[in-house]
Amino acid sequence: MQPTVHIDTEHTGARINKNIYGQFSEHLGRCIYNGIFVGKDSPIPNVNGMRSDVVAALREAKVPLLRWPGGCFADEYHWRDGIGKNRKRMVNTNWGGVVEDNSFGTHEFLELCRQIGCEPYINANVGSGDVREMAEWVEYLNSAGDSSVVRERWENGQKDPFHVKYWGVGNESWGCGGNMRPEYYADVYRRYQTYCRKYGDDKLYRIACGPSEGDWHWTEVLMKQAGKYMEGLTLHYYDVPTGDWQNSKGSATDFDEAMYYETLRRAAHMEKLISGHLAIMDRYDPDHRVQLLVDEWGCWFDVEPGTNPGFLYQQNTMRDAMVAAITLHIFQSHADRIGLCCIAQVVNVLQSMILTDGDRMLLTPTYHVFNMFKDHQDADVLESAVFADTVEGGLKQVTASASKKDGRVTVSLANLSADAPADVLIDLSGSYGYADGLVLSGKMDDHNTFDCPDRLAPKPLSLRATERGFVATLPACSVAVVTFHA
Numbered sequence: 001m002q003p004t005v006h007i008d009t010e011h012t013g014a015r016i017n018k019n020i021y022g023q024f025s026e027h028l029g030r031c032i033y034n035g036i037f038v039g040k041d042s043p044i045p046n047v048n049g050m051r052s053d054v055v056a057a058l059r060e061a062k063v064p065l066l067r068w069p070g071g072c073f074a075d076e077y078h079w080r081d082g083i084g085k086n087r088k089r090m091v092n093t094n095w096g097g098v099v100e101d102n103s104f105g106t107h108e109f110l111e112l113c114r115q116i117g118c119e120p121y122i123n124a125n126v127g128s129g130d131v132r133e134m135a136e137w138v139e140y141l142n143s144a145g146d147s148s149v150v151r152e153r154w155e156n157g158q159k160d161p162f163h164v165k166y167w168g169v170g171n172e173s174w175g176c177g178g179n180m181r182p183e184y185y186a187d188v189y190r191r192y193q194t195y196c197r198k199y200g201d202d203k204l205y206r207i208a209c210g211p212s213e214g215d216w217h218w219t220e221v222l223m224k225q226a227g228k229y230m231e232g233l234t235l236h237y238y239d240v241p242t243g244d245w246q247n248s249k250g251s252a253t254d255f256d257e258a259m260y261y262e263t264l265r266r267a268a269h270m271e272k273l274i275s276g277h278l279a280i281m282d283r284y285d286p287d288h289r290v291q292l293l294v295d296e297w298g299c300w301f302d303v304e305p306g307t308n309p310g311f312l313y314q315q316n317t318m319r320d321a322m323v324a325a326i327t328l329h330i331f332q333s334h335a336d337r338i339g340l341c342c343i344a345q346v347v348n349v350l351q352s353m354i355l356t357d358g359d360r361m362l363l364t365p366t367y368h369v370f371n372m373f374k375d376h377q378d379a380d381v382l383e384s385a386v387f388a389d390t391v392e393g394g395l396k397q398v399t400a401s402a403s404k405k406d407g408r409v410t411v412s413l414a415n416l417s418a419d420a421p422a423d424v425l426i427d428l429s430g431s432y433g434y435a436d437g438l439v440l441s442g443k444m445d446d447h448n449t450f451d452c453p454d455r456l457a458p459k460p461l462s463l464r465a466t467e468r469g470f471v472a473t474l475p476a477c478s479v480a481v482v483t484f485h486a
C-alpha cells in the first residue's frame with residue numbers, strides 16, 4: 001500500500017506546548033563542565049563562561065526549557081554551595097566520583113537560560129535536603145522583599161527576582177532520590193510544596209516526582225494523596241534496546257536490524273505508558289488540571305568504549321533520530337495533556353543534541369530532528385490518520401504529526417524502514433498551493449563524528465504535487481518535515 005497521511009486542516013486541536021521540546025542538563029560527565037560551561041578564562045569562545053558554539057546551536061533549535069541540576073545529582077545538590085565567592089567542593093558520588101567545584105551554580109544556570117532564551121526548570125533536593133533549603137531557594141530566586149535571603153542575591157549581583165516558575169520537588173524519589181514508598185513521598189511532597197511560596201505574581205508550577213515506566217501504583221497513590229497540590233506529575237522512561245540494565249544495554253553504533261527495530265518498538269511503548277498513566281490520573285482529576293510530564297526520556301546505550309562509565313557518554317545515530325521522531329509524535333498526539341518533556345540530556349550525555357571534544361562540537365541526528373520540528377512549537381495540533389504497511393516489530397512504516405500556526409501547516413514524517421524508501425502521499429484538506437521540506441536520512445547506524453561532523457544534516461526534500469495531494473519521497477530510515485503555505 002502507498003503510505004498515506006490524511007490531514008484535516010480545518011479543525012485544530014490542542015496547542016502543542018513548546019515545552020514538549022525541553023532539554024535536561026545534569027551535573028553528569030561532560031554535560032555542564034566542558035560541554036556547556038568552560039569558564040570565562042577558557043580559550044574556547046564563550047560569553048560569561050558559556051560556550052558560544054553550543055549556545056548558538058541551542059538558540060537556533062529554539063530550545064524552550066532547560067531542566068537542572070539533575071537527575072540523581074539534584075538530591076545531593078545544596079544550592080548554597082553554588083553561589084557567591086567561596087564555593088564548596090564535593091565529590092559527585094552519583095556520576096564518576098569526580099570533584100564538583102560548584103563553579104556552575106544557580107546564577108550561572110540562569111545566565112545560561114538567558115543566553116539560550118529558554119525557561120529555567122529547577123529540580124530541588126528532597127532526598128538529602130530539607131524543606132527550608134528548598135523554600136529559601138524559591139525565595140532567593142523569586143522574592144522582591146527585603147529579607148536576608150534576598151539580600152544575599154543582591155550581594156551576588158542580581159537585584160531583580162529571576163521569576164523561576166518550574167520547580168521539581170525531588171527526582172526519582174522511588175530510587176536515587178531517597179528510595180521512598182509512594183505513600184511516604186506523597187506526604188513529603190505535600191509538606192515541601194506548602195512552603196514553596198508565591199512571591200508577587202509568580203505562580204509556581206509545582207512538579208511532583210512521578211512513576212518509573214509502568215509503575216501504575218505510584219501514579220495512583222500520588223494522584224490520590226497529593227494530586228490537588230501539584231501542577232505536573234513527571235514520568236521517566238528510557239529506551240534500553242536489550243532491556244538489560246545490568247550487563248549490556250547495547251552499543252550506540254554497532255547493532256543489527258533486529259536491534260534497530262527493537263529500539264523503535266521500545267520507543268513506541270511511550271504511547272502505552274502515557275495512555276496508561278493518564279487513565280489513572282483521570283480518576284482523581286477528571287477536569288485534567290494536572291499535566292503529565294516526561295522530564296527524562298531517550299535512548300540509553302552502553303558508554304563509548306574507553307570512556308568513564310559514570311559519564312554516560314554515547315554516540316548518536318540515525319536510529320536515535322527515528323526514536324526522537326517517534327517520541328515527539330506521541331507527545332504531540334497527547335498535546336491536550338502533556339505540558340513539558342525533557343530529552344536526556346542536552347550535551348555529551350545519553351541521547352544528546354550536541355557532542356563536544358575540546359573546542360570541537362558536532363550536532364547529532366537527534367539535534368536535527370528537534371531543529372526540523374521546531375515549527376510545531378506552540379502550534380495547534382491537527383488530526384491526522386496514517387495508512388501504511390508495517391515493518392518488523394509491528395510498527396507502521398510511516399509515522400506523522402501535523403500542526404497549524406499562522407496559516408501554515410507543518411507536517412513531520414518518519415520512514416522507519418531500514419531499507420525501503422517510501423513515496424508518502426500527503427492528503428490535506430483545504431487549498432495549500434506551495435510546500436517546501438527538509439529530510440534527514442542515512443543508514444540506521446550512520447552518525448556524525450568530529451572528523452566528519454556534517455555527514456548527516458537535513459537536505460531539501462523531494463516533493464511533487466499530484467491530483468490526490470503532495471507526494472514526499474522519503475529515503476529508507478529518514479525523518480522529514482514539510483511546510484504547506486496557503
Ligand code: AHR
Pocket residue numbers: 026070071072073171172296344345350
Ligand atoms: O539521566 C541520567 C539519570 O537517569 C538521572 O540522573 C536519573 O534521574 C535517571 O535515573
